[in-house]
Amino acid sequence: MRRYLLMLFLIMLVGLSNRQTSAETPNVIVIMADDLGYGDVSCYGATELKTPHIDQLAAEGLRFTKGYCSASTCTPTRYSLLTGTYAFRGERTGIAPPNAPAIIKPGTETVASILNRAGYTTAVIGKWHLGLGGNGGPDWNGQLKPGPLEIGFDTCFLLPTTNDRVPQVYVQDHRVLNLDPADPLWVGNKKPSPDHPTGLTHRDSLKMDWSHGHNSTIHNGISRIGFYTGGHAARFRDEDLADKWVEKSREFIEQHKDKPFFLFFSSHDIHVPRMPHERFQGKTSLGFRGDSIVQLDWCVGELMKTLDRLQLAENTLVVFCSDNGPVLDDGYQDGALEKIGKHRAAGPYSGGKYSVYEGGTRTPFITRWKGHIQPGVSDELVCTIDLPASLAALTKQTLPQNSCRDSFNVLDALSGKDKAQGRDHLVQQNNGNNGTYALRVGEWKLHRYDKKAARNVVVEQQLANSKVPQYQLFNLTNDPAEKTDVSAEHPAVTKRLKQQLAQIIKQGSSRPGADAARQD
Template identity: 90%
Template sequence: MRPVLTVLLCSLLVPTFLEAKEKQSNPNIIVIMADDLGYGDVSCYGATELKTPHIDQLAADGLRFTSGYCSASTCTPTRYSMLTGTYAFRGKRTGIAPPNSPAIIKPGTETIASLLKRAGYTTAVIGKWHLGLGGKGGPDWNGQLKPGPLEIGFDTCFLLPTTNDRVPQVYVQDHRVLNLDPADPLWVGTKKPSPDHPTGKTHRHTLKMDWSHGHNSTIHNGISRIGFYTGGHAARFRDEDVADKWVEKSVEFIEQHQNEPFFLFFSSHDIHVPRMPHERFQGKTKLGFRGDSIVQLDWCVGELMKTLDRLKLADNTLVVFCSDNGPVLDDGYKDGAIEKIGKHRAAGPYTGGKYSVYEGGTRTPFITRWKGRIQPGISDQLVCTIDLPASLAALTKQGLSDGECRDSFNVLGALLGENKAKGRDHLVQQNNGNNGTYALRVGNWKLHRYDRKSARNVTVEAQLANTKVPQFQLFNLTDDPAEKTDVLAEYPEVAERLKTQLAKIIEDGRSRPKK
């Protein structure tokens, strides 16, 4: 009987052993998403007016993409598509979310977090959220803030709930506002709560950073914001401390889960307005607070990489560095970004930036590093943040149904720099929400489509001006990477082919082929 028992026990233990072995073989994954960081904003992509040594080292140790994209040129739609693997223009309310937005991604939606959780990962998002919280009525700021990240696959979260130029300036930990005093309830609204409520208009003389447009409602920490709020004083943070808090909570998460596969979405708020870096970074560059915020972001990257080294996790961690959209200089505050720009070119060689479907709006720094697995180098393969769900599902051997991640392509081989691996063959770009502004890149052809027949001004310095444009424009990125010359009249057959392809992608409701 003993040999039989031994065989039986072994047969029971082998699957468990293999599962544990496979679980251990899956790398930890950290996605670092910068905010409003342009292609030319870091030194490894050509910046000469400031230095980003930690991001540069990440690129030197890994793969630097020259055709790495986000899928939209504003924050909410890019974050939506990165998490869900589906173009944001297919969803509802996917434009820049207001302070009281309900959860945009509904519970039960397959996301990058739920896929990795299914694969045995512990998952966290730390940093800017800006995808809404709560049910149909919006956030219950004094109660449970659900649904939210924990209902779409994250085990834990530590958030800036909206974006810092919008109220309220509080942290959300899991389902609640952190340090909220019930005796001082938090109220968030769209209308002035009382005639004597201080705003950027009525108390402009008290501001430590003046506004240029739009950011002139409730004042907190000497900076006026979009929207109104009262109360919650014990829960409010100081702008200068936000980046430190993201690093503190991220290091804590990594330390707690160093012995199991973990996924960390480090969602930085740098370089978004209001740019108010910590005092130790202020004045570190000659570009003003915008440049100083880039240096602060670089420090954040360095602290995360040092943590991996200290815990001996670097060889088993895939790091992805990207941005949610391209750059903007004056985005509502007088912070010196335009006046001190000098020779710096935030979008690198490209035209446009945030709010634009020109290359500067969506082509951003994109770096992958996995020591010992990814060979250092430069890749011209076309990859996008929207491809992370399908690619990481493939890495961790998780299946996708046809209804999930409908525009996410498995470009894992390209992300890992495998020999002869290809990226995607086309990409749809959008500006914000689903307002009918698109671009389609296929190879080196780029078609613009403006259903409203107007577009943001193409200069980074003055993007808020609307300019009349033809509904369609065509550019050859090989000859004209800055998209200066519309060649639609010269290549009508190419334009028609791309118009048809773009219309089909929009109408089909998906671009990832069905099984």
């Protein structure tokens, strides 16, 4: 009897230990949508389509009304999410071209390396767009390194750039998947031959026409930015991308379900070219853009079903976000403009992708951890750049002083703890290092345009250039759409925010405890 009681006690002790470990080290899944606006999902007010799986995620978790990305284009936001450092501090952090070398240098502290150090198996599946290879750029027919595996990821399955840029191949770990050595892959900036088909010379063959810019190499009836030849056995079909991300994510979760894992699910939806799988085409009245949102919602549902099936939902922190705000016509004639109807992709906000107006950086932002995060709505200010510091706190990892220089520990706010506070300020940028910034502090938001040109909202929700003063001030409480510049009425506030923004840019960091002297 004593032996039986002792065994029972030991079993209970092990079970309690496992539950405590699970509570301290939950699995982490970050789902990043691409070009998804604040008003693009139904739990944030969309009425022209339904996103039931994202809505359920919000209903079971915390839906943020002031959730941001740090930039209004993809490469700088992804750089900042991974490194915890504003992209304007780095080099080559604008929208990466097809042959861009690795932007994040090997050995850089990232959210993946932090969690890897904490005992997590880490993976990125989906869009990368942060460059591959050394200074000479990617060796498409050899080893594609450095890349994700040199900055903390154990494995990766990637769309190497973004799908409106060549090449249309998958990268698994360090190599192009299914590449035939007898049919080498070449990627370049100029036509490889005079008779190379392009969207200009063979426009009548396209199944989706271009509207501007995307008129070079044709693949799958769609012309792209840049040129490539060869690699035919490695090429994918646009319509199959979402299915492949889900397939590979399921495999990763199933393989690592017994130990902590981190999955960065980096969706390509709803970036152009919007070519959802045939089973989603025509599911909305908004054209392929709306159909791609429905496809994205399906992906979220499939991931959540996988967690439920493996009984991991109560041991997994899920973060849903977007890399920037929406854009309608981004280079292809896909019906997004013509079929927009009553839909407001940015919700009540002005601007969108490419701009520092709220529509460019305020996006859907949801956290769910069943049994740990109380469902509700939060008005705290949080940003994707805060994930490294916050997840370091969650897993009890110490950040070196010279790392994650703008990432704040807002774990309590992300968890919905009582009286928890998010950020007290946030710098936003549009793309690269071109001198366009915004600083939000409380109800105030300062715009700074060193080139005195802004992306603003015009007819039919499209974005266009418009001349503006170098500085503008908006009160987001009274004017959430940022329509009225009040800098003249509030000179003291304008002066204070101008000085604060200049100091943040100059000092090289904003995270307490970070090394302000270090520069990339």
